[in-house]
Amino acid sequence: MMLAAHSVELFLKGAIVSRDPTVAKIHRIDQLAETYIGLFPEPEFVFDIPFQSEYPGFSEEDVVILKKEEPTPSVQFRYPVKSQGVEWQGIHGFEAQGFLELIAELSESFSRIGGRI
Numbered sequence: 001m002m003l004a005a006h007s008v009e010l011f012l013k014g015a016i017v018s019r020d021p022t023v024a025k026i027h028r029i030d031q032l033a034e035t036y037i038g039l040f041p042e043p044e045f046v047f048d049i050p051f052q053s054e055y056p057g058f059s060e061e062d063v064v065i066l067k068k069e070e071p072t073p074s075v076q077f078r079y080p081v082k083s084q085g086v087e088w089q090g091i092h093g094f095e096a097q098g099f100l101e102l103i104a105e106l107s108e109s110f111s112r113i114g115g116r117i
Contacts, residue, residue: 001094004103005029005051005073011110012036012049018117027072044116047109050102 012032016023019039026032033049051073055063071088081087 001099002074002077004099004106005077007110008049008051008106009072009074011114015040015045015113015117027074028067029073030067045113047113048105050106 009027009029009032012029012035013026016032016035016039023035026035029049030052033052036045036049053067053070055066058066069089071082076088
């Protein structure tokens with residue numbers, strides 16, 4: 001999962017830099033996704049960007065607070081616990097078949113979009 005999340009991060013960074021080399025270093029996939037969508041609004045560059053958190057029912061103020069506590073996916077999936085052995089908060093799950101499908105979709109999207117950048 002860490003490698004898949006990191007591949008999404010790096011793909012977004014590469015695409016973003018191809019259109020705007022001045023973009024500051026960002027590691028959060030949700031922020032990268034927002035920047036990518038702004039720079040690549042054309043339909044041929046659209047894809048389902050995974051590894052973003054959702055906060056249904058939370059106020060904007062609460063979302064800002066929650067995001068400050070949330071680790072980047074590549075860090076969370078690399079380490080089973082955060083510092084000093086404390087478990088990551090939240091509900092986490094993994095279903096192999098669904099993840100395999102996600103990887104196949106990402107591969108197709110990376111190939112399709114990468115050929116147009």
